[in-house]
Amino acid sequence: MADEGDGNMGRRIGLGTAIGLAVATLCWQGNDTAGLVSTFPDGVTFLALAILLTAAIRFDAHSGDMSGRSLSWRAGLTIATTSGVVFGVAVVLLGLLRFSNPSLSLLMFGFLMAVGSALA
Numbered sequence: 001m002a003d004e005g006d007g008n009m010g011r012r013i014g015l016g017t018a019i020g021l022a023v024a025t026l027c028w029q030g031n032d033t034a035g036l037v038s039t040f041p042d043g044v045t046f047l048a049l050a051i052l053l054t055a056a057i058r059f060d061a062h063s064g065d066m067s068g069r070s071l072s073w074r075a076g077l078t079i080a081t082t083s084g085v086v087f088g089v090a091v092v093l094l095g096l097l098r099f100s101n102p103s104l105s106l107l108m109f110g111f112l113m114a115v116g117s118a119l120a
Helices: 007-028 043-061 069-098 104-120
Strands: none
Touching: 007 043, 007 069, 043 069, 043 104, 069 104
16 A cells, blocks of 8 residues: 555654654643642643644645545554653653652553543
């Protein structure tokens, strides 16, 4: 399939990484209370995730040769998964830096919340 070339996959992973880093930056800036880590500290972080994912998936669909619904679905899933993992890792790092003795279960919850939110 022409759509599964390295260039298209690389573009999707790049888009997902950029979105994950942008949302992670908003999350880190919004978490200004000592002793507290929130995946979505304000509405802006959540809205940014939704808007950026929608825009990136539409951009990818219009810039590539999407000849079928399943190809479009896979492209969106690649972008969303990548952004969720990058965002989740950033939330875990924030928890590790913020707490002197972080709970593994809370770190995993933050990671899964970030990834799940990107995939929702």
